[in-house]
Amino acid sequence: MFAQFGPAGNPDAFYEAGFKSSADMPKWLAGLTLNAYEYQCSRGVNIKQSTAELVGQEAARYGVKLSIHAPYYISLATEDEATASNTERHFLRSLEVAKWMGADRIVFHIGGSGKGIDRRQALERAKRSFAKVLEQAEQAGLAGPNLLPETMGKQNQLGSLDEVLELCKMAEWVRPAVDFGHLHAVTGGQYTTSQEFAAVFDKIGEVLGEEAAKQLHIHFSPIEFTKGGEKRHWSFGDPFGPPHEPLLAVIADRGYTPRIICESAGTQAKDAKTMQVFYQKLLKKDFSV
Numbered sequence: 304m305f306a307q308f309g310p311a312g313n314p315d316a317f318y319e320a321g322f323k324s325s326a327d328m329p330k331w332l333a334g335l336t337l338n339a340y341e342y343q344c345s346r347g348v349n350i351k352q353s354t355a356e357l358v359g360q361e362a363a364r365y366g367v368k369l370s371i372h373a374p375y376y377i378s379l380a381t382e383d384e385a386t387a388s389n390t391e392r393h394f395l396r397s398l399e400v401a402k403w404m405g406a407d408r409i410v411f412h413i414g415g416s417g418k419g420i421d422r423r424q425a426l427e428r429a430k431r432s433f434a435k436v437l438e439q440a441e442q443a444g445l446a447g448p449n450l451l452p453e454t455m456g457k458q459n460q461l462g463s464l465d466e467v468l469e470l471c472k473m474a475e476w477v478r479p480a481v482d483f484g485h486l487h488a489v490t491g492g493q494y495t496t497s498q499e500f501a502a503v504f505d506k507i508g509e510v511l512g513e514e515a516a517k518q519l520h521i522h523f524s525p526i527e528f529t530k531g532g533e534k535r536h537w538s539f540g541d542p543f544g545p546p547h548e549p550l551l552a553v554i555a556d557r558g559y560t561p562r563i564i565c566e567s568a569g570t571q572a573k574d575a576k577t578m579q580v581f582y583q584k585l586l587k588k589d590f591s592v
């Protein structure tokens with residue numbers, strides 16, 4: 304078993320090659336020997352059951368691991384009742400689609416930290432709402448795929464590594480998604496060295512066990528930031544960090560097998576391939592034969 308690499312959503316090159324349907328993505332990715340795909344429900348869960356099933360069948364056929372990005376509208380710490388009930392619905396709908404597709408991971412954003420309230424209180428509220436979501440999912444028979452709170456790139460969003468790990472402690476099927484570009488942006492430029500990357504894996508290992516660190520779900524892209532954190536995703540070759548090489552060095556060195564989803568702007572498959580090639584060089588293995 305090796306680290307898996309793939310894009311978030313469909314890259315520009317996929318559309319430029321004349322494809323339209325996400326059901327064509329697994330085959331297209333297999334052509335690049337990429338083996339992971341994160342299907343984007345970030346603007347809402349709108350996919351039809353038949354399409355979702357087709358994406359799942361194609362992914363299984365081409366050996367592509369599937370994850371889903373849940374809607375950005377999830378807001379677990381909200382005080383607004385309508386937003387809270389929509390948040391529950393977004394979770395349940397994402398779980399339903401994951402079931403149709405056979406996706407084993409659903410990444411989500413915890414949401415804003417709220418105005419005028421203490422961050423700790425906001426996190427406690429997020430945890431209470433999340434406990435309800437977990438219970439509802441179990442009652443609806445939708446538990447199964449892992450739910451993955453993601454580390455966030457803006458100061459005013461819940462989702463520091465510690466906050467993510469607190470949610471992960473709530474259930475065995477809640478695991479972390481670490482976006483290293485976000486960590487880089489939210490800390491004003493940290494997370495550029497092997498030591499800094501290694502510290503993230505170490506902490507996850509301490510809190511959730513070695514297996515959680517080993518199989519980590521990773522988002523990676525160069526990100527421009529301001530004082531408030533994340534501003535914009537860029538591509539490899541643009542002058543923004545963090546660098547991918549020291550991260551892959553830690554992964555190869557420790558024999559970890561994470562799933563690495565590239566979120567570069569438009570070039571996410573190409574950049575995922577760049578990372579995979581570098582990782583393979585580190586392992587001194589040729590995976591294309």
Ligand SMILES: [Zn+2]
Pocket residue numbers: 372410411412453
């Ligand atoms: Zn995300």
